[in-house]
Amino acid sequence: MPMDVQTPRKASGSATGRGRKRDRERTRQEILDVAFQEFAEKGLSGTNTDVIAARANITKRLVFYYFNTKEKLFTAVLEEAYAKMRDAERDLRLDELEPETAIRTLAEFTFDFDNDNPEFVRLVTIENIHRGRHLTKSLKARAMTRPIIAQIERVLARGEKAGVIRSGIDPVELHMTLSSLCFFSVANRHTFQPQFGYDMTSKRARRQRRTQISDLLWLYVRKDA
Amino acid sequence: MPMDVQTPRKASGSATGRGRKRDRERTRQEILDVAFQEFAEKGLSGTNTDVIAARANITKRLVFYYFNTKEKLFTAVLEEAYAKMRDAERDLRLDELEPETAIRTLAEFTFDFDNDNPEFVRLVTIENIHRGRHLTKSLKARAMTRPIIAQIERVLARGEKAGVIRSGIDPVELHMTLSSLCFFSVANRHTFQPQFGYDMTSKRARRQRRTQISDLLWLYVRKDA
């Protein structure tokens, strides 16, 4: 059921009345923003390019003018979304924290990010349904993950040296464990809730889960007494 | 790109030549089986009912004759898939195992189930993209989960009494933690691999992850020395 398709840009905010200033970057970005929402909401085949155009107050032709195909638009949306997350990760500055705090900060950050950005989680989920074929093709993917893995590596090394973290932990494995726990709490809430009566969106459940995951992650890496 | 749509049932296996015996249950089941594969592969909007019909060697009309709408067919597929998993869970017989073995068996079972049934994982993922609206409507969902939660509860109680498991563990929370870890390793492998260079499908990685999860789960519930 497509929503009502408005005519392009009549009274659009800052515009001059009929048609606004031509601005390549702005138009491109508006398409990306709307497409992000639409793809996250409806998936790849579920998304209608007409609707994207309408919501961005432009003609459909423009969408293809800038992105050529629906798939390429999806790829661009995906890349931008990942880039935002990796940027946020980079600002974490785990190196300045003592090991336990660093691990817990990482856990809480990841949990908060996923919970605050369910559209991002949905987008990643959708990309997995498509077997990651867009991300694989794009392949700036690998480079982007290096910083976070490197940060984790350094925390583990410091903690080991300080005698508070056990040895032999694979930073990628750690990251996967953490991602699993955080991602699931957002991605699978809709099937989990009706089955187990556990509403993961409530403030209380969310805080509890956040603590739980932080504890679990620390338990996983810390050196036993 | 729909695959070539064959004409209905000409040389179909056990048939008599032109058209086979009319069998309500068999036809229904064949539709369900094909639909399961198609939905798991292509999602709800990505699936074409023409293709389902062709692969089941029947006319499209029959699909609607038995299931009325595509959505209802999807719901039926989903219900059957869940039922199968819950059945397998029921056969676990955790009550006959000592606490640590029971926890590890549960962990390994869940891991194996998800890894052996990626189509199931995909189907659940797709249902989450649709915000669980089919499962919610069906609502035999809740009843089906009771057995596994009850089993976990009993294991925890026994372990507590025996002094090997700590108190205060919520069985649903435990189940969620385990599901997260296992589900992610299948559901998100396609975005994880190109980003982190970690191939979760290899025999070695799979065995390692399985052990890892079992250890982590036990670490999570066991009573500290």
Next chain:
DNA sequence: TTTTTAATTACCTTATTGGATAATTACTGG
């Protein structure tokens, strides 16, 4: 056998939707 019921098919209809063609018009550099 005949009648009835229900499984099955052939064919149709209408809405949707990626993407294409071609004209237009707003900026920009000279």
Next chain:
DNA sequence: CCAGTAATTATCCAATAAGGTAATTAAAAA
């Protein structure tokens, strides 16, 4: 201020696909 470039629109199209109508035929009941 004018010409060229590039952003933008209006319009079209062919393929797809969910679901419907009505006839047909296999099996069960009588």
